[in-house]
Amino acid sequence: MDRREIFMAKKxxxxxxxxxxxxxxxxxxxxxxxxxxxxxxxxxxxxxHMEWIACSAFGKASGLGKAIDRFASYINNASDKLKIxxxxxxxLVPPLESLDAVRSGAAQMAYGAGYYWxxxxxxxxxxxxxxxxxxxxxxxxxxxxGGGIEAADKAYNSIGVKFLPMGNTGNQMxxxxxxEINSLADFEGLKIRMPGLGxxxxxxxxxxxxxxxxxxxxxxxxxxxxxxxEWIGPAADLGKGLHxxxxxxxxxxxxxxxxxxxxxxxxxxxxxxxDATKExxxxxxxxxxxxxxxxxxxxxxxxxxxxxxxxxxxxxxxPDPVMNALGQRAGEVCSAIAAEDPVSQxxxxxxxxxRSSILRWTNTSEKEYMRVRSLPFTYPSA
Amino acid sequence: MDRREIFMAKKxxxxxxxxxxxxxxxxxxxxxxxxxxxxxxxxxxxxxHMEWIACSAFGKASGLGKAIDRFASYINNASDKLKIxxxxxxxLVPPLESLDAVRSGAAQMAYGAGYYWxxxxxxxxxxxxxxxxxxxxxxxxxxxxGGGIEAADKAYNSIGVKFLPMGNTGNQMxxxxxxEINSLADFEGLKIRMPGLGxxxxxxxxxxxxxxxxxxxxxxxxxxxxxxxEWIGPAADLGKGLHxxxxxxxxxxxxxxxxxxxxxxxxxxxxxxxDATKExxxxxxxxxxxxxxxxxxxxxxxxxxxxxxxxxxxxxxxPDPVMNALGQRAGEVCSAIAAEDPVSQxxxxxxxxxRSSILRWTNTSEKEYMRVRSLPFTYPSA
Numbered sequence: 074m075d076r077r078e079i080f081m082a083k084k085x086x087x088x089x090x091x092x093x094x095x096x097x098x099x100x101x102x103x104x105x106x107x108x109x110x111x112x113x114x115x116x117x118x119x120x121x122h123m124e125w126i127a128c129s130a131f132g133k134a135s136g137l138g139k140a141i142d143r144f145a146s147y148i149n150n151a152s153d154k155l156k157i158x159x160x161x162x163x164x165l166v167p168p169l170e171s172l173d174a175v176r177s178g179a180a181q182m183a184y185g186a187g188y189y190w191x192x193x194x195x196x197x198x199x200x201x202x203x204x205x206x207x208x209x210x211x212x213x214x215x216x217x218x219g220g221g222i223e224a225a226d227k228a229y230n231s232i233g234v235k236f237l238p239m240g241n242t243g244n245q246m247x248x249x250x251x252x253e254i255n256s257l258a259d260f261e262g263l264k265i266r267m268p269g270l271g272x273x274x275x276x277x278x279x280x281x282x283x284x285x286x287x288x289x290x291x292x293x294x295x296x297x298x299x300x301x302x303e304w305i306g307p308a309a310d311l312g313k314g315l316h317x318x319x320x321x322x323x324x325x326x327x328x329x330x331x332x333x334x335x336x337x338x339x340x341x342x343x344x345x346x347x348d349a350t351k352e353x354x355x356x357x358x359x360x361x362x363x364x365x366x367x368x369x370x371x372x373x374x375x376x377x378x379x380x381x382x383x384x385x386x387x388x389x390x391x392p393d394p395v396m397n398a399l400g401q402r403a404g405e406v407c408s409a410i411a412a413e414d415p416v417s418q419x420x421x422x423x424x425x426x427x428r429s430s431i432l433r434w435t436n437t438s439e440k441e442y443m444r445v446r447s448l449p450f451t452y453p454s455a
Numbered sequence: 456m457d458r459r460e461i462f463m464a465k466k467x468x469x470x471x472x473x474x475x476x477x478x479x480x481x482x483x484x485x486x487x488x489x490x491x492x493x494x495x496x497x498x499x500x501x502x503x504h505m506e507w508i509a510c511s512a513f514g515k516a517s518g519l520g521k522a523i524d525r526f527a528s529y530i531n532n533a534s535d536k537l538k539i540x541x542x543x544x545x546x547l548v549p550p551l552e553s554l555d556a557v558r559s560g561a562a563q564m565a566y567g568a569g570y571y572w573x574x575x576x577x578x579x580x581x582x583x584x585x586x587x588x589x590x591x592x593x594x595x596x597x598x599x600x601g602g603g604i605e606a607a608d609k610a611y612n613s614i615g616v617k618f619l620p621m622g623n624t625g626n627q628m629x630x631x632x633x634x635e636i637n638s639l640a641d642f643e644g645l646k647i648r649m650p651g652l653g654x655x656x657x658x659x660x661x662x663x664x665x666x667x668x669x670x671x672x673x674x675x676x677x678x679x680x681x682x683x684x685e686w687i688g689p690a691a692d693l694g695k696g697l698h699x700x701x702x703x704x705x706x707x708x709x710x711x712x713x714x715x716x717x718x719x720x721x722x723x724x725x726x727x728x729x730d731a732t733k734e735x736x737x738x739x740x741x742x743x744x745x746x747x748x749x750x751x752x753x754x755x756x757x758x759x760x761x762x763x764x765x766x767x768x769x770x771x772x773x774p775d776p777v778m779n780a781l782g783q784r785a786g787e788v789c790s791a792i793a794a795e796d797p798v799s800q801x802x803x804x805x806x807x808x809x810r811s812s813i814l815r816w817t818n819t820s821e822k823e824y825m826r827v828r829s830l831p832f833t834y835p836s837a
Contacts, residue, residue, distance in 0.1 A: 147738050150734055151731065151734070152533075205828055208821060208824065208825070209592065210591065210625065210752055214752035214753035215753070217750070217753070218746075218752075243592065244820035245820075246820075325819065325820050325821075325823040325824040326824070327824070330824055330828075349532050349533065356529050356738060356739055356742040357738055357742075360737075360741035360745070362745055363595060363599070363741045363742070363745045364599060364600075366592065367592075367596045368596075370593065371597070371601045372600065373816045373820070374815050375812065397830040397831060397832050398832075400828070400830055400834065401832035401833065401834075404832070404833065404834040404835050407835070408835050421835075425834070425835045425836055425837060429836035430756045430757065431752065431753070431756055433759065434752065434755045434756035434759060435825065436825070436829065438625065438626035438627075438688070438707050439625070439626050439821075441706055441772070442708070442709070442712055443817065443821070443825070445775070445778045446712075446814075449779060450587075450779050450782035450783035451783060451786065452587060452807070453789075453803075453807045455808045
């Protein structure tokens with residue numbers, strides 16, 4: 074592939090990430106995590122306040138890295154009972170082991186996405202990103218006033234943590250490809266980075282799906298270790314440089330309609346907090362939830378324009394019959410995976426019941442509004 | 456009208472509202488406001504903390520009444536420097552005089568919607584609800600990461616207050632009508648309650664538009680004082696009983712795509728706060744913003760189903776040519792009103808520039824996702 078070769082020839086700054094990954098792979102990431110964990114301090118009461126460690130799955134400089142930093146700062150500025158110290162992805166444990174760190178007692182909070190924790194449980198994947206599921210607005214309605222947090226908590230509690238939504242990517246892009254997808258047969262043998270349930274749907278059509286942490290995505294795409302990848306949306310994807318290694322950019326993200334970033338708090342540490350501190354954490358998490366979604370929505374267009382106009386990225390959509398088959402299969406695959414354990418089943422049932430109700434409202438309101446807003450009338454633009 | 460007669464015959468609990476309004480009208484609401492205001496205490500420092508009065512334009516029992524109560528409670532529980540006491544609509548001043556109370560010094564904060572303050576300034580109407588403007592997700596992107604709060608603050612500052620968004624209705628419904636609208640000519644002479652810029656658009660087609668506070672809407676519709684009204688959406692409209700007095704329910708709300716509920720804080724009181732308290736207010740307002748939108752989205756469908764299936768409400772949509780003409784005229788009317796003063800002009804220009812950018816992204820992501828989600832595949836519903 075042209076773009077891949079150009080990228081590899083550049084020997085960009087990503088060589089560092091590749092080396093780090095090789096090291097972690099070589100040394101055994103889990104072993105490193107465990108070794109590091111054993112030397113961490115237990116959560117402490119110091120000067121009359123609790124001290125928590127939060128492990129994030131995201132890079133410090135990313136939008137999500139800044140989000141968890143703001144969250145900690147909101148708590149630290151407002152509370153004299155709790156102080157949170159954030160460790161970004163890889164600073165204390167490898168990104169995808171953030172929840173392991175909480176479960177081992179090395180940290181009290183993890184920040185990530187439900188489908189990052191599939192080594193522990195499949196259930197959080199359902200609330201994080203259900204293929205053909207809820208939009209961001211619907212996810213938040215479900216969480217806060219549709220019994221969603223309580224339903225998800227049954228799944229998170231079963232692995233020892235309390236769940237709070239703390240950010241949403243909004244509708245993601247469908248991903249980066251070096252060959253066009255014109256029929257279902259084109260998924261056969263495709264090596265694609267797609268985490269969670271979306272990946273399972275593609276697997277059922279013969280794709281080889283893998284889960285890679287953020288730092289490994291571009292090197293893998295550039296080296297040809299994978300043929301395609303999804304990441305988030307234009308702003309995050311441009312930042313990661315994915316256009317350097319792939320030509321076609323698909324919209325929309327059927328596999329991640331609106332991914333919830335999750336805050337997972339050690340249940341026992343949570344229960345130690347007084348009501349005022351619990352309320353403060355809940356309020357701050359709602360504020361950050363609002364901020365993260367708003368950030369992605371505000372910055373995506375300019376990155377999207379840059380990708381197309383400056384980097385020559387070519388936009389593509391899956392043909393409707395392919396999309397329709399994915400929709401049909403998504404329901405079947407997700408149902409089958411949910412049926413494998415009662416915790417996933419309960420959460421999945423709760424979400425799809427809410428989905429069938431709110432869909433009627435969204436189609437009546439937002440969807441129809443977006444349609445009439447696109448009628449051919451002219452409207453001022455400055 | 457049948458429904459109107461049934462409603463009037465019932466002599467429902469709304470007679471109280473009618474009487475109150477008649478009283479206020481008779482006595483002169485402004486005079487009452489002024490008299491009451493003069494006897495209020497100035498904001499006090501008591502036991503080392505500031506004490507603020509917040510005046511809300513909404514009823515205590517409504518979703519928005521509960522929202523401002525939660526906001527005050529979040530602040531009061533977390534801060535030892537500021538205590539907020541909420542007065543709901545009519546408790547201290549008439550609902551639409553909440554901002555007047557802040558400007559007179561009787562209160563330090565008002566909770567309402569930008570188009571409630573047109574007696575003071577037209578400018579806040581542009582950020583509150585621009586016909587054919589931003590969706591809720593876009594409004595929040597604009598506010599928090601598109602320079603929106605800063606742009607709106609130039610308008611709010613010009614009338615002595617600081618602006619914070621604190622809730623969003625999401626896309627509203629198009630309103631309640633007792634006759635169908637099949638062409639633009641049907642707007643001629645129509646007496647309709649529609650506040651703000653949407654009302655101005657209909658006025659340009661010959662409608663007689665009025666602004667009424669919440670308590671007066673149903674009695675006016677039932678008595679025939681108005682032919683039609685918009686309010687919010689199914690949950691709020693069902694609660695208000697509007698189906699008792701009108702037959703046709705139109706979707707979507709082109710006139711209020713996603714109305715911002717605003718928190719207006721006395722600028723001088725705001726500047727007296729330390730940074731931590733300002734941050735706490737900002738964080739709590741973001742959380743309540745998230746809650747209000749999520750609440751409306753979560754509850755609208757069940758109310759919408761009740762209206763149709765239990766109350767026999769008939770859904771209607773404006774024909775596309777009528778909608779297209781409204782879109783065209785909306786841009787013209789809003790441009791003309793904005794041009795009347797430089798503060799409105801600056802705010803309007805800021806919004807429509809952001810609109811033309813984010814529209815590309817929303818159409819690529821959310822809009823296209825909602826379309827493919829509606830392809831004919833079957834999907835589990837429980």
